[in-house]
Amino acid sequence: MPELPDVEVFRQYLEGTSLHQEIESIEVPDLRILENVSLERLRRALVGRSFTSTHRHGKFLFAGLDNGIFWLLLHFGMSGFLRYFKNPEERPPHGRLFVQFTNGYQLVYDCQRLLGLVSLTEDVNEFISEHDLGPDALDPELRYSAFKEAISRKRGTIKSALMDQRLVAGIGNVYSDEILFQAGIRPDTGPVDLKDDRLKELFRAMKEVLQTTVARRADPDRFPQSYIIPHRRRDGKCPRCGGNIERKKISGRTSYFCPSCQQRG
DNA sequence: TTCCATGTTCCGCA
DNA sequence: TTGCGGAACATGGA
Numbered sequence: 001m002p003e004l005p006d007v008e009v010f011r012q013y014l015e016g017t018s019l020h021q022e023i024e025s026i027e028v029p030d031l032r033i034l035e036n037v038s039l040e041r042l043r044r045a046l047v048g049r050s051f052t053s054t055h056r057h058g059k060f061l062f063a064g065l066d067n068g069i070f071w072l073l074l075h076f077g078m079s080g081f082l083r084y085f086k087n088p089e090e091r092p093p094h095g096r097l098f099v100q101f102t103n104g105y106q107l108v109y110d111c112q113r114l115l116g117l118v119s120l121t122e123d124v125n126e127f128i129s130e131h132d133l134g135p136d137a138l139d140p141e142l143r144y145s146a147f148k149e150a151i152s153r154k155r156g157t158i159k160s161a162l163m164d165q166r167l168v169a170g171i172g173n174v175y176s177d178e179i180l181f182q183a184g185i186r187p188d189t190g191p192v193d194l195k196d197d198r199l200k201e202l203f204r205a206m207k208e209v210l211q212t213t214v215a216r217r218a219d220p221d222r223f224p225q226s227y228i229i230p231h232r233r234r235d236g237k238c239p240r241c242g243g244n245i246e247r248k249k250i251s252g253r254t255s256y257f258c259p260s261c262q263q264r265g
Numbered sequence: 266t267t268c269c270a271t272g273t274t275c276c277g278c279a
Numbered sequence: 280t281t282g283c284g285g286a287a288c289a290t291g292g293a
Binding site: 002003006059075076077078079080113115116117131165172173174175253254 | 269270271272273
């Protein structure tokens with residue numbers, strides 16, 4: 001589930017496994033995963049070097065190289081993940097980027113549906129502004145006043161506003177449902193209908209849900225009992241009131257919510 | 266077989 | 280002109 005919490009777990013994984021090891025070779029079996037970079041250029045940037053730092057902004061993960069110039073850039077689409085392994089039988093089925101280290105281990109970026117991307121950038125901030133990304137949803141500098149200002153300008157639904165990466169980066173379909181459930185707000189509410197105290201509650205729920213799920217390794221099996229994500233399916237029951245969870249297309253995405261615990265406005 | 270899925274981008278329409 | 284929502288993209292499981 002590559003939204004902010006998942007990508008943050010990937011970042012920590014890359015940080016914990018793949019730093020300070022010389023890159024021996026790379027392999028890209030399907031070139032469609034590359035964006036704005038040729039295999040040759042990617043190879044020249046990576047081979048012989050090592051990763052020394054990581055950074056995440058929204059759903060984008062950056063791995064900094066030891067020359068201090070280039071960053072490998074990964075986006076996980078709807079189906080991406082990372083694996084660090086030595087044993088060939090641990091090789092994941094849809095590896096799109098294989099980074100072979102001289103210690104015999106490989107870091108593999110697996111992305112079955114090819115909706116993610118692999119790229120190279122020299123400037124993280126420039127990349128973020130070029131892609132019109134808003135502040136990271138967990139950025140401590142992100143204040144309620146700025147959040148409110150951005151949300152209030154939106155028409156449509158509060159769910160699509162939360163998922164708008166230009167507004168706040170990192171929230172997708174699944175976690176927007178959780179944030180709105182914890183805030184007690186129906187996903188099809190219009191942002192204009194939310195009074196200040198409800199928006200404040202939404203901001204608080206956004207921070208709380210993202211921090212909690214990162215701490216729980218973005219693993220729904222470890223989420224608090226009060227979370228709706230593990231019940232996010234047809235015939236799911238609300239963990240709070242036990243009632244039936246409603247399933248509805250909102251702004252083009254399937255949303256799950258509790259019609260009695262979540263209100264409009 | 267058809268529908269659906271956590272992603273972003275592009276296009277048509279108000 | 281702007282911004283919204285739906286379609287497209289690629290793949291595979293139910």
